[in-house]
Amino acid sequence: MIRHTANWHDEPTNHAQAGKLPRDAATSIPPAVTGSLSITAATADPALLDLPWHIALEDWPSETLAPLPRGISRHVVRFAMMGGTVIAIKETSEHVARHEYHMLRKLRRLAAPCVEPVAVITGRKDTSGNDLDPVLVTGHLKYSLPYRALFSQKLRRETLTRLIDAQALLLVRLHLTGFYWGDVSLSNTLFRRDAGSFAAYLVDAETGELYPGLSSGQREYDLEIARVNIAGELMDLMEAGLIEDTVDPVATSEDILHSYRGLWAELNDKESFDFSERWRVDERIRRLNELGFDVEEISLKTSADGGQLLIQPKVVDAGHHTRRLLRLTGLDVEEGQARRLLNDLDAYKAKKHPEMDEELAAARWVSNVFDRITGAIPREFHGKLEPAQIVHEVLEHRWYISEARGSNVPMEEAVASYVEAVLRHRRDEARLMLEPDVELGE
Structure with missing residues (x-):
């Protein structure tokens, strides 16, 4: 007789005592579960144990899945119902799952736009006792769509420009936190409608790293990765006849360079002007607020002769x-x-x-x-x-x-x-x- 156990490693409250389940979750293990599941979760939700972890993700029964559009991924990814919520599940290695889980938790604490990490589950086995891949579980971002689901017969140039602008803003916000993405692409991003534009959210952080700050070389390398990946994605769409014929994939992919650099300069560059034009200090702050960023402080320096002012804003966060x-x-x-x-x-x-x-x-x-x-x-x-x-x-x-x-x-x-x-x-x-x-x- 196989004993069914599950070890919860909860943050910040640890419900695991001597390998035991929370009391209300102990009877929730599906009869077919075999082996010893290990669940690392931000919040111990016993509903996780109701899902068929003993089945390879690509074979999960349709009644378990949520019929939502999936983006392109190198991994098997499925959406499933967990209680009254929808979760995204990705099969990967344990190292990658744990790294991405903790990276997403750090980004969420920094108020970065990304999906919510729910759990890492390891120790999965099928009914024959064979090992199954660990999974990363994240929350589904309601009203969000992968970029391929944002067009009908063909992706219009105007929509594509708005998507790339949203991607550039996302990258700027991540870089301001010290996050190096390492795999920037439209496929690794989810988009939500935001008035007449789009808001972009990071959905795949497995290659990412957080630093106290990024060098210009790190930022430019991330930007080059974005340009190359977006060009490839647009070429795939062009070959499938899914974007307007007038779109040049390579030239369009370079839009993210211009959008990113213009935004980064507005947020970070020093500005010099005549002392009589002091109103330009307030103008700079208003421009930054219009871009959605708050300014923590302004550094002001006067020239030796007192005729010039040099200002540099310290931008602290988006979401003004x-x-x-x-x-x-x-x-x-x-x-x-x-x-x-x-x-x-x-x-x-x-x-x-x-x-x-x-x-x-x-x-x-x-x-x-x-x-x-x-x-x-x-x-x-x-x-x-x-x-x-x-x-x-x-x-x-x-x-x-x-x-x-x-x-x-x-x-x-x-x-x-x-x-x-x-x-x-x-x-x-x-x-x-x-x-x-x-x-x-x-």
Whole structure:
């Protein structure tokens, strides 16, 4: 008789005492599990033990899997249901799984855009006692898609440019934390809609390393890896007829160089100007805030004759607009969405409640605008886009139809028009089922 055991190595609370399971997980082991599972997890969720770890990942039964689109990977990757959540599971070696798990945990503590590490599971065996590969388990990033799922018949040049810009911003943010990626590519990234752009998230950190800071050589090498990988990915799409014929894969791949270097220079370069132009200090800070970054301090130096000022900002973190919206409303959204919603909030306050405290006006805006829009969306359409993206698109839609009419369109009419003209025809991005012949719309 084979004894079923599982060792939990939990962080920060260790539930493993003498190799025993948490009490409520002890009866959750599937009857077919053999051997001794070792689970390293940030939070001990007994639901992990309900999954068929005794089966090779590529053979998992369909009723266990979540029908979500997968990107290209050198490993076997599957999405599965765990309780009421979706997780991503990747088979790999134990060393790689543990390295990536701990790297993702460090990046999350640094507030870097990446997927959430859930667990590393080793000691897997099939019913015949044969060893199976260890797995890394990460959380599924809701409303995110691999780049190949963001186009329909062909990837348009405009969409491709937005993806590469998002990839460049992601790389800048990672480099600011001291993270060297080592395998930058569209395939190793997930994208979420962010107002009119995209937000990019790192999804594969197995080649990454964290340093106190990166040299220009390390950053440029990561950038060259990105250029080469993106060129190869675009060539594959071109060969399959999935991007517009006018796109040059090699030239387009170089867009990430220009986007990255321009952003890096804006964030880090010194700037010199006449002492009489002191207003340019505030202008520099505003530009950085518009890019979504906060400035911790400004270094100011005067020239020997007092006629010149030299400034260098110390940028501490991205998410300037996200943090302000979260503080005012409790809404946690992407940076571009936050910028758009804050614009509407500020306009609402100026028009409706100019003398009211900012926090009170924000609470009124949430009730009278944000909740009013999301509450008017039919239930059957709730999974198509995340609420913040829907509100952004409704506000844009209202502006366009008001301009066309030459008068202000009431919000109720704008929402109804948006639902029928736009949202009804969008994909369900909360749970996207893909079949080989399904056409995906942008």
